[in-house]
Amino acid sequence: MAPDTHPVRNPGTALDLSVVRGIRVNRSAVERRVGSLPGRRTVKKEWQAAWLLRAISCMDLTTLSGDDTPGNVRRLCAKAAHPLKPELVDALGIRDLALTTGAVCVYHQYVSTAVDALRGSGIPVAAVSTGFPAGLSPFEQRLAEIHASVAAGATEIDIVITRAYVLTGNWVALYDEVRAFRDACGDAHMKTILGVGELATLTNVARASMVAMMAGSDFIKTSTGKEPTNATLPVGLVMTRMIRDFGERTGHEVGFKPAGGIRTAKQAVDWLILMKEELGDRWLRPHLFRFGASGLLTDVERQLEHYVTGRYAAAHRQPMV
Numbered sequence: 325m326a327p328d329t330h331p332v333r334n335p336g337t338a339l340d341l342s343v344v345r346g347i348r349v350n351r352s353a354v355e356r357r358v359g360s361l362p363g364r365r366t367v368k369k370e371w372q373a374a375w376l377l378r379a380i381s382c383m384d385l386t387t388l389s390g391d392d393t394p395g396n397v398r399r400l401c402a403k404a405a406h407p408l409k410p411e412l413v414d415a416l417g418i419r420d421l422a423l424t425t426g427a428v429c430v431y432h433q434y435v436s437t438a439v440d441a442l443r444g445s446g447i448p449v450a451a452v453s454t455g456f457p458a459g460l461s462p463f464e465q466r467l468a469e470i471h472a473s474v475a476a477g478a479t480e481i482d483i484v485i486t487r488a489y490v491l492t493g494n495w496v497a498l499y500d501e502v503r504a505f506r507d508a509c510g511d512a513h514m515k516t517i518l519g520v521g522e523l524a525t526l527t528n529v530a531r532a533s534m535v536a537m538m539a540g541s542d543f544i545k546t547s548t549g550k551e552p553t554n555a556t557l558p559v560g561l562v563m564t565r566m567i568r569d570f571g572e573r574t575g576h577e578v579g580f581k582p583a584g585g586i587r588t589a590k591q592a593v594d595w596l597i598l599m600k601e602e603l604g605d606r607w608l609r610p611h612l613f614r615f616g617a618s619g620l621l622t623d624v625e626r627q628l629e630h631y632v633t634g635r636y637a638a639a640h641r642q643p644m645v
């Protein structure tokens with residue numbers, strides 16, 4: 325299944341400060357709602373495999389390590405194109421699906437390596453950009469980084485915001501920054517990383533989400549994977565409620581990408597349940613939902629193997645991606 329292309333983009337709106345300042349989040353209500361989610365939709369065994377295949381198709385298979393090499397990136401791309409072992413594909417009866425991950429996500433340095441490795445596969449390359457992960461390099465340098473990654477063939481750009489703008493309530497500066505990044509992206513789709521673990525409150529997360537969408541983000545993304553706290557379900561609930569709210573106000577659909585610390589098939593299913601409950605089935609497809617994850621595919625493959633054979637593969641037989 326070649327990843328869905330993004331049919332429509334979010335053009336954004338003017339910054340509406342009265343909307344942004346009017347947003348307040350009640351943490352205990354959020355926690356109650358998150359606590360009720362697992363009981364709402366038990367995923368039956370036979371459906372579990374289908375949900376895990378969906379998780380693969382929505383995965384930005386990621387490597388963002390200081391020791392990345394061209395060889396690692398090429399191996400990651402091969403895995404993205406063929407995420408499951410051929411014998412597992414046959415046992416699941418999904419050869420015709422031609423399943424791939426949603427994208428491969430790398431540092432700028434490896435965009436051209438990934439583009440070459442994925443040529444002909446239809447799998448997009450996403451680049452983390454704008455001084456990832458802290459986002460504190462000079463502004464012109466951050467813009468230049470976007471231009472360079474787009475020129476190298478990235479069709480998705482994951483930008484990071486200046487967290488200080490959120491922490492000081494400088495919504496105009498945040499809007500202008502994200503808008504400038506969006507302009508620099510051109511036709512590349514932009515995912516805006518909020519760095520939620522550094523935003524102090526859920527109200528800040530909600531307001532930053534709204535400003536990022538007003539400024540034209542195609543996706544909002546929780547984390548870089550480098551903050552002390554990354555993707556959590558309460559934060560996910562707040563961000564998806566903002567996506568719903570923005571959609572109701574403007575008619576624009578914005579995607580969601582939880583990232584950082586998502587390593588198990590069970591976590592993946594929890595996130596898919598959240599999306600289905602909060603935003604509906606349209607947000608279970610790669611044009612509106614992605615996992616940002618470096619290690620998740622390993623466990624998903626392991627669980628699918630268990631589903632098929634009734635036992636787990638020995639750890640040494642499970643390739644690390």
Ligand SMILES: O=C[C@H](O)COP(=O)(O)O
Nearest residue numbers: 548549584585616617618
């Ligand atoms: O954007 C993706 C994240 O950096 C991945 O984080 P992870 O390595 O914890 O899965």
